[in-house]
Amino acid sequence: MDIPCSLSARFEGSFAYFTVKDRLPQILTKVIDTVHRYKHKFLEEYGEEGIDGEKRALAYFSKLRNEMQTDKPIIPIIDDLPDTHIWNEYLQYQKSLLGDGEQPSWFRSPWLYVECYLYRRIHEGMTLSPPISTYDVFMEAKNDGYLQSENAVIALCTHLQEFKTNIADTSEAGCKEAFSKLLQVSLWGNKCDLSISGGQDNSQKFSILNSLESFKSNILVDNTESVWQILSQKKNSSRRVDIVLDNAGFELITDFVLADILLSLKLATEVHFHAKCIPWYVSDTTKRDIDWTIKQLLSTNNRWMSKCGEIWKENLKKGRWVYHEHLFWTLPHEFCSMAQTAPDLYSELQKSDLVLFKGDLNYRKLTGDRKWDFTVPFTQALTTFHPAPLCSVRTLKSDVQVGLKPGAGEQLAVSETDWMISGKYGIIQFDASV
Numbered sequence: 001m002d003i004p005c006s007l008s009a010r011f012e013g014s015f016a017y018f019t020v021k022d023r024l025p026q027i028l029t030k031v032i033d034t035v036h037r038y039k040h041k042f043l044e045e046y047g048e049e050g051i052d053g054e055k056r057a058l059a060y061f062s063k064l065r066n067e068m069q070t071d072k073p074i075i076p077i078i079d080d081l082p083d084t085h086i087w088n089e090y091l092q093y094q095k096s097l098l099g100d101g102e103q104p105s106w107f108r109s110p111w112l113y114v115e116c117y118l119y120r121r122i123h124e125g126m127t128l129s130p131p132i133s134t135y136d137v138f139m140e141a142k143n144d145g146y147l148q149s150e151n152a153v154i155a156l157c158t159h160l161q162e163f164k165t166n167i168a169d170t171s172e173a174g175c176k177e178a179f180s181k182l183l184q185v186s187l188w189g190n191k192c193d194l195s196i197s198g199g200q201d202n203s204q205k206f207s208i209l210n211s212l213e214s215f216k217s218n219i220l221v222d223n224t225e226s227v228w229q230i231l232s233q234k235k236n237s238s239r240r241v242d243i244v245l246d247n248a249g250f251e252l253i254t255d256f257v258l259a260d261i262l263l264s265l266k267l268a269t270e271v272h273f274h275a276k277c278i279p280w281y282v283s284d285t286t287k288r289d290i291d292w293t294i295k296q297l298l299s300t301n302n303r304w305m306s307k308c309g310e311i312w313k314e315n316l317k318k319g320r321w322v323y324h325e326h327l328f329w330t331l332p333h334e335f336c337s338m339a340q341t342a343p344d345l346y347s348e349l350q351k352s353d354l355v356l357f358k359g360d361l362n363y364r365k366l367t368g369d370r371k372w373d374f375t376v377p378f379t380q381a382l383t384t385f386h387p388a389p390l391c392s393v394r395t396l397k398s399d400v401q402v403g404l405k406p407g408a409g410e411q412l413a414v415s416e417t418d419w420m421i422s423g424k425y426g427i428i429q430f431d432a433s434v
């Protein structure tokens with residue numbers, strides 16, 4: 001099978017080129033501004049040493065920004081963390097793909113690699129700047145994103161809990177419709193992504209439930225039926241669903257609501273969440289974000305939000321919900337290499353009855369971030385990655401898409417040149433082949 005080349009900023013005019021040239025420097029500048037603004041907090045918490053750490057971090061990030069903007073060669077990671085050697089082996093692999101004398105660089109190497117590398121370098125910059133090393137430079141933006149979405153969170157928690165009070169009297173068709181609606185809510189929750197917005201406020205201001213009908217035609221691939229079948233065919237037997245999380249804030253709430261309804265409708269008996277080990281792509285979820293979000297819910301005076309907080313905290317405590325993290329999710333690797341690079345994670349996913357992959361970056365890694373034709377079947381683009389039945393739930397924010405009907409992509413491009421990156425369109429794309 002011919003595997004197409006990787007998306008890359010070497011293709012001038014591509015979204016990758018615009019990202020490396022303009023968007024990533026903007027995100028890095030926001031990191032620099034944040035570290036600047038927190039100077040007084042570092043002084044309060046750590047005294048003069050905190051100021052020294054802040055200065056070290058600022059110097060590191062300014063140098064990093066210059067490396068990126070002047071297309072310097074990619075350099076090894078030196079912070080001696082558990083994944084450092086994997087990153088440096090990957091750099092050697094990228095070098096092996098190039099001709100003599102050529103070096104991996106920001107504008108010449110695969111977009112997936114250099115963008116993931118940027119976030120790993122941001123983590124290195126903080127790691128090498130004690131005592132502020134554990135500060136999450138994206139925390140403020142993630143927390144604000146949640147707080148700005150609170151009305152939408154109230155509407156969603158209210159909808160969930162009110163539905164659950166009548167679940168015993170709800171028909172099979174009613175349950176199926178409720179599940180389908182909350183799967184769509186989880187899809188559109190993926191629009192709330194601070195990487196695509198360059199860190200600008202991208203919160204959910206209104207109740208998403210009222211917009212589902214009007215958004216329906218924007219779902220380019222809708223395999224909800226296959227997802228329902230695989231979950232409802234053996235109801236009441238033990239059933240594990242994994243959710244590979246994406247963004248904190250409103251999207252995380254939509255994923256918790258989906259996980260709640262999976263248990264309440266007996267479509268699953270356990271839900272496993274996979275979050276990031278380090279701050280990633282501005283708004284991706286870490287354990288801190290999960291703990292902070294549950295705490296926020298518990299501390300509100302809104303009855304349905306606090307009810308959700310109690311139930312979800314109990315689910316995590318009782319093991320109905322299980323939290324995982326693995327450093328593979330914050331490596332640059334395409335998922336087709338997971339079985340070799342992280343065999344323990346691959347076999348963990350093989351225990352699942354269904355793995356939901358949230359968001360655009362996960363889709364890029366599922367398909368290798370390659371220039372596939374739009375009509376290539378999803379299963380083909382997954383190549384060797386088939387740990388379990390899986391489903392991508394993703395709004396389109398990068399120019400990779402497969403599994404479309406002939407002409408569908410071309411037709412959209414006529415009227416909307418930005419259809420692949422605007423976040424307006426989404427997919428619920430399923431693959432059963434294991």
Ligand SMILES: O=P(O)(O)OC[C@@]1(O)O[C@H](CO)[C@@H](O)[C@@H]1O
Nearest residue numbers: 193195196359360361362397398
């Ligand atoms: O994975 P997510 O949060 O849905 O999207 C991540 C993202 O914002 O970052 C990259 C562009 O910088 C793209 O993959 C996508 O636009």
Ligand SMILES: [Mn+2]
Nearest residue numbers: 246247281284
């Ligand atoms: Mn993300």
